[in-house]
Amino acid sequence: MTHLKSLREFIAALDEIGDVQRIDAEVDWNLEAGAVIRRSYDLLAPAPLFTNLTGYQGTGFRLFGAPGALSSGEHRFARIALAVGLPAEATGQEIVEALAAARAKPGIPPVVVDAASAPCKQNIVVGDDIDLFAFPTPLIHGNDGGRYLQTYGMNIVRTPDGSWTNWSINRMMIAGRDTLACLIPAPQHLGVIRALWAAEGKPMPIALAIGVEPGLPFVGGMPIPQGEDESHYLGALFGEGIELVPAQTVDLLVPATAEMVVEGYISLDETVMEGPFNEFPGYIATDASPKALFRVTAVTYRDDAIQPVVAAGPPVEEDHTIIGTTSAAEILYLLREADLPIASCWYNFEAAVHWLTIAVRGDWHETSKLSSAELIDRIADVIFAGKPSVNAPKILVVEDDVDITDLSQVVWAFATRSHPERGEFHFPHKVSMQLAVYLSEEEQHTFMAGKVIYNCLLADLFPAGARPVKGSFENGWPAEIQERVLTNWEGYGYK
Numbered sequence: 001m002t003h004l005k006s007l008r009e010f011i012a013a014l015d016e017i018g019d020v021q022r023i024d025a026e027v028d029w030n031l032e033a034g035a036v037i038r039r040s041y042d043l044l045a046p047a048p049l050f051t052n053l054t055g056y057q058g059t060g061f062r063l064f065g066a067p068g069a070l071s072s073g074e075h076r077f078a079r080i081a082l083a084v085g086l087p088a089e090a091t092g093q094e095i096v097e098a099l100a101a102a103r104a105k106p107g108i109p110p111v112v113v114d115a116a117s118a119p120c121k122q123n124i125v126v127g128d129d130i131d132l133f134a135f136p137t138p139l140i141h142g143n144d145g146g147r148y149l150q151t152y153g154m155n156i157v158r159t160p161d162g163s164w165t166n167w168s169i170n171r172m173m174i175a176g177r178d179t180l181a182c183l184i185p186a187p188q189h190l191g192v193i194r195a196l197w198a199a200e201g202k203p204m205p206i207a208l209a210i211g212v213e214p215g216l217p218f219v220g221g222m223p224i225p226q227g228e229d230e231s232h233y234l235g236a237l238f239g240e241g242i243e244l245v246p247a248q249t250v251d252l253l254v255p256a257t258a259e260m261v262v263e264g265y266i267s268l269d270e271t272v273m274e275g276p277f278n279e280f281p282g283y284i285a286t287d288a289s290p291k292a293l294f295r296v297t298a299v300t301y302r303d304d305a306i307q308p309v310v311a312a313g314p315p316v317e318e319d320h321t322i323i324g325t326t327s328a329a330e331i332l333y334l335l336r337e338a339d340l341p342i343a344s345c346w347y348n349f350e351a352a353v354h355w356l357t358i359a360v361r362g363d364w365h366e367t368s369k370l371s372s373a374e375l376i377d378r379i380a381d382v383i384f385a386g387k388p389s390v391n392a393p394k395i396l397v398v399e400d401d402v403d404i405t406d407l408s409q410v411v412w413a414f415a416t417r418s419h420p421e422r423g424e425f426h427f428p429h430k431v432s433m434q435l436a437v438y439l440s441e442e443e444q445h446t447f448m449a450g451k452v453i454y455n456c457l458l459a460d461l462f463p464a465g466a467r468p469v470k471g472s473f474e475n476g477w478p479a480e481i482q483e484r485v486l487t488n489w490e491g492y493g494y495k
Helices: 007-015 032-043 078-083 092-103 189-199 215-220 230-238 318-337 364-368 372-384 408-415 441-446 479-487
Strands: 020-023 046-052 062-065 123-126 146-150 152-160 165-168 172-177 177-184 205-210 243-246 254-256 259-272 291-302 306-309 342-347 355-360 394-399 423-430 446-457
Touching: 007 046, 007 078, 007 306, 032 046, 032 062, 062 254, 078 092, 078 254, 092 230, 092 318, 092 342, 146 205, 146 259, 152 189, 165 189, 165 215, 172 259, 177 259, 189 205, 189 215, 189 318, 205 254, 215 230, 215 318, 230 364, 243 441, 254 259, 254 446, 318 342, 318 355, 342 372, 355 364, 364 372, 372 394, 372 423, 372 446, 394 408, 441 446
Parallel strands: 020 046, 062 306, 355 394, 394 446
Antiparallel strands: 046 062, 123 291, 146 172, 152 165, 152 205, 172 177, 177 291, 205 259, 243 254, 259 291, 342 355, 423 446
16 A cells, blocks of 8 residues: 555656646636536546636645546546555556455554644634635636535544544535535534534534545545544555644644645534535536535645645546445445455446446355345345445446446446346335435435345356356457467557
């Protein structure tokens, strides 16, 4: 594992493999930067680093777009892999396996370091000097209700009794010089902790850390159990605690190398209009509504601070890579803990975290003595019990002869193996995301909706040795013919 301890180390590592596009030409923070970021997703282009933003020349402030998106060529998952300590060429399944393995390890708590030398404390602004508009926060989409400071930062909060610190990502829009409008859904851990503060009649202290070390946004989007600290899990992943320092005006610890930290309190009862803002299902947002008010008490930031930005929308962007990768890892861990014969799990990013694929071992029927229907019921009992499957309304279960990270193979398996009448297993009234466009108003407000599992398993339909075999290059020709073709490929005139 290689632990990149700052956003700047991460950008340097990406630059080494040609996955950063430095843009020194003037770019307007007002929509133009967001459009460039969105276009970079569509083309799998290098991540844009904007250095010359309209109205902010001479400040040193920069924007870094698409920090956790996909890349082109052999390093498709490089931004995910490097963030979690793996080589740039790691496969999707290798990333999920590493994340799942770390869940089985004891957590390693953070290390508190000297605040005086912490990069995040190079500049400190408090009181009347606070002005969130001093930073080149972009107006990202053409329909956005405002400038979103928080699209890839960490919301850090702690329970009133100090027993649990939670790290999460929820969007925040600038409402004024020293205020933010915050999306805080009640079922999410951020909402759970806010409810505890409200029960005591107190505003919730919060620190928003922006431009943090690259592993943090991924664990912030991971559905680990309530009460567990994401920073401890990240320590287990890297084998060492991450480095934190005390915040300036609230009793919280924040990442020492963060580019920017915004501190303050979530008001007990004040709200402010927020939205619209496009989200991960991939549609143009049109609704605004009152959201919780964040009153800022301090801003600390690095010299020449870099603000990461996500232009949420159709796949594939960071909502899909973060939620998909880490949720797949948590589900894989839970299913294996339940002693089920699971080979791997994967959210196909192209399905905007509406579609989870689970691969079971090829010998599952012989070793478990279960039918496919019984196995699917066991899977449902595990993953529908709580948060991990919130973003899995549709689930495919296949054997591991399918590379579930290859969408073309998943579509082929689904189309040819799932019976159109007997292949669907429905599970009504399960915990659900609220943003799917097909949900009713009641389902959106209650966070409860139906789920479906598609049975694409073959092993219990055929006697041993007679199961259909994929007629692929690897399976359909003798080894010597395969080798001859591969050796002579360029000789045939192919490049």
